[in-house]
Amino acid sequence: MAHPLTALEPALAETANFMDEAIASVLPEASGPEGRVIEAMRYAALGGGKRLRAFLALQCGRLFGVDRRAMGRVAAAIECVHAYSLVHDDLPAMDNDEVRRGKPTVHKAYDEATAILAGDALLTAAFGILASHETHPDPHVRCDLVVKLAGASGAHGMVGGQMMDMSAQTQDFDLGGITRLQRLKTGALIAFSCDAGAIMGRASREARHALAYYAQDLGLAFQITDDLLDLEGDPATLGKATAKDNTAGKATIVTLLGVERAREQAQRLAAQSVQHLEIFDERADLLRALSGFVVARRH
Amino acid sequence: MAHPLTALEPALAETANFMDEAIASVLPEASGPEGRVIEAMRYAALGGGKRLRAFLALQCGRLFGVDRRAMGRVAAAIECVHAYSLVHDDLPAMDNDEVRRGKPTVHKAYDEATAILAGDALLTAAFGILASHETHPDPHVRCDLVVKLAGASGAHGMVGGQMMDMSAQTQDFDLGGITRLQRLKTGALIAFSCDAGAIMGRASREARHALAYYAQDLGLAFQITDDLLDLEGDPATLGKATAKDNTAGKATIVTLLGVERAREQAQRLAAQSVQHLEIFDERADLLRALSGFVVARRH
Numbered sequence: 001m002a003h004p005l006t007a008l009e010p011a012l013a014e015t016a017n018f019m020d021e022a023i024a025s026v027l028p029e030a031s032g033p034e035g036r037v038i039e040a041m042r043y044a045a046l047g048g049g050k051r052l053r054a055f056l057a058l059q060c061g062r063l064f065g066v067d068r069r070a071m072g073r074v075a076a077a078i079e080c081v082h083a084y085s086l087v088h089d090d091l092p093a094m095d096n097d098e099v100r101r102g103k104p105t106v107h108k109a110y111d112e113a114t115a116i117l118a119g120d121a122l123l124t125a126a127f128g129i130l131a132s133h134e135t136h137p138d139p140h141v142r143c144d145l146v147v148k149l150a151g152a153s154g155a156h157g158m159v160g161g162q163m164m165d166m167s168a169q170t171q172d173f174d175l176g177g178i179t180r181l182q183r184l185k186t187g188a189l190i191a192f193s194c195d196a197g198a199i200m201g202r203a204s205r206e207a208r209h210a211l212a213y214y215a216q217d218l219g220l221a222f223q224i225t226d227d228l229l230d231l232e233g234d235p236a237t238l239g240k241a242t243a244k245d246n247t248a249g250k251a252t253i254v255t256l257l258g259v260e261r262a263r264e265q266a267q268r269l270a271a272q273s274v275q276h277l278e279i280f281d282e283r284a285d286l287l288r289a290l291s292g293f294v295v296a297r298r299h
Numbered sequence: 300m301a302h303p304l305t306a307l308e309p310a311l312a313e314t315a316n317f318m319d320e321a322i323a324s325v326l327p328e329a330s331g332p333e334g335r336v337i338e339a340m341r342y343a344a345l346g347g348g349k350r351l352r353a354f355l356a357l358q359c360g361r362l363f364g365v366d367r368r369a370m371g372r373v374a375a376a377i378e379c380v381h382a383y384s385l386v387h388d389d390l391p392a393m394d395n396d397e398v399r400r401g402k403p404t405v406h407k408a409y410d411e412a413t414a415i416l417a418g419d420a421l422l423t424a425a426f427g428i429l430a431s432h433e434t435h436p437d438p439h440v441r442c443d444l445v446v447k448l449a450g451a452s453g454a455h456g457m458v459g460g461q462m463m464d465m466s467a468q469t470q471d472f473d474l475g476g477i478t479r480l481q482r483l484k485t486g487a488l489i490a491f492s493c494d495a496g497a498i499m500g501r502a503s504r505e506a507r508h509a510l511a512y513y514a515q516d517l518g519l520a521f522q523i524t525d526d527l528l529d530l531e532g533d534p535a536t537l538g539k540a541t542a543k544d545n546t547a548g549k550a551t552i553v554t555l556l557g558v559e560r561a562r563e564q565a566q567r568l569a570a571q572s573v574q575h576l577e578i579f580d581e582r583a584d585l586l587r588a589l590s591g592f593v594v595a596r597r598h
Contacts, residue, residue, distance in 0.1 A: 033479065037462040084419075111392075116390065117458050128453065131442040131446045143431075146429075155340060173332070
């Protein structure tokens with residue numbers, strides 16, 4: 001594979017800046033006596049994060065010539081869903097995390113009720129953004145985005161994955177179970193991010209399938225690397241607590257395979273993800289480079 | 300006004316039955332290791348509740364000849380949103396309620412994490428249902444429903460109202476503030492329920508406006524009656540704890556106006572709501588009767 005990372009890192013940094021503006025422009029401004037929940041939404045969704053999902057959406061949209069501003073709205077909706085999931089996952093009744101992206105989590109910076117409501121409002125806003133006529137002139141495209149996002153983030157998607165993750169504290173999953181957990185918890189939204197670009201660009205069935213396979217392998221490689229970093233990483237670099245899964249005695253792909261085999265598996269998946277992109281020209285080079293990046297990253 | 304309640308009560312009972320089937324058919328079946336969250340969704344959304352919002356949606360749809368099965372899907376989506384809001388509002392970090400509709404609340408029957416996730420998944424499902432081609436052949440209609448539901452239930456709608464309600468524990472609102480709180484917390488979704496019938500039936504601007512005014516007055520009359528029942532009602536009949544607002548020292552329209560003036564205000568709003576319906580023929584009679592019902596109800 002070996003696609004150079006030199007072009008990728010500036011592109012990721014540029015996306016992070018672009019997305020802060022894109023997200024800020026689709027979220028309401030804090031006003032009225034309900035402004036507190038809007039402040040908390042903006043606190044959760046702005047100024048941090050790798051914007052991996054937004055990057056995937058924007059790059060996949062670019063493959064099919066999708067207008068960048070419109071794709072930015074879709075990417076913003078996806079980042080709102082990602083942010084909501086982090087806010088709710090961090091709650092005391094879930095993972096009970098106090099630091100996220102180097103800042104106090106929303107329930108620490110505000111309070112639990114505000115965090116629950118800010119998550120709810122971010123999720124709600126995402127669907128409104130996708131269905132708005134500003135996102136795409138064709139309402140079939142907008143409805144398709146809404147249906148697919150609901151599938152990716154609902155009970156048989158991201159929420160189902162978090163449900164399994166909560167059960168993993170008391171229930172032992174085997175490698176198949178953990179793989180399903182990860183596919184639901186993080187894989188589904190990563191896959192939607194790629195699919196959203198294809199939907200916006202009315203991509204061929206072949207191109208959509210290629211991106212779906214790419215996303216599936218990339219998502220799992222990303223997750224295994226996350227688990228490796230959780231085990232070995234430095235909390236200061238990661239901006240969140242580490243070794244939590246291990247302390248909680250929860251199985252991960254890393255604890256089931258061991259560090260070395262898990263690392264090899266992540267590398268293999270990353271290489272495989274690139275192979276699915278062979279039908280695309282050099283406009284997919286940043287996606288190819290991303291596969292190397294997700295397994296090489298230190299945070 | 301005095302529209303007879305004799306036809307209304309069987310119609311409400313019939314709607315409650317119809318909706319249990321409609322909601323059951325749009326929610327996923329519990330399966331897979333993530334099945335626990337689906338069980339909790341079904342526990343929260345099925346087998347209880349007045350189905351006031353569904354009734355409004357179905358009756359308003361009927362005014363414009365909307366297919367009842369399709370309207371049932373929209374009404375089911377609305378009831379999912381209502382159910383999610385109750386699940387999250389009942390959480391320990393919010394209103395900390397242990398009984399709802401005569402049953403243990405979701406976080407008591409399951410646990411807090413499952414309740415948060417079940418609420419999230421119900422909200423997510425609602426948008427997927429609305430955007431599905433089964434709901435309406437015209438995707439413009441489906442997108443309009445998604446955009447309007449997102450507005451009614453988000454930060455400047457229901458979630459914003461709940462945010463204000465949480466603030467009301469420490470902050471005194473005057474009558475204008477409380478009215479805004481209620482308009483957001485319960486009024487917005489009640490108004491959307493009526494508007495959804497109009498959207499599905501491509502109603503005229505005039506008819507939509509009439510229903511919007513009807514819903515606004517009805518919603519406030521409903522809320523004042525709720526507050527009166529909270530103060531005076533019997534927990535066994537209501538199926539939930541009572542006198543909570545009063546104990547918590549929270550202002551309501553009832554505490555600000557006093558019981559007698561609040562009761563008069565509810566009656567006045569109910570009568571006024573009926574006046575907005577004068578452009579409709581006898582097909583609006585159940586909506587007219589409902590106005591009397593919401594202020595006369597004992598639970």
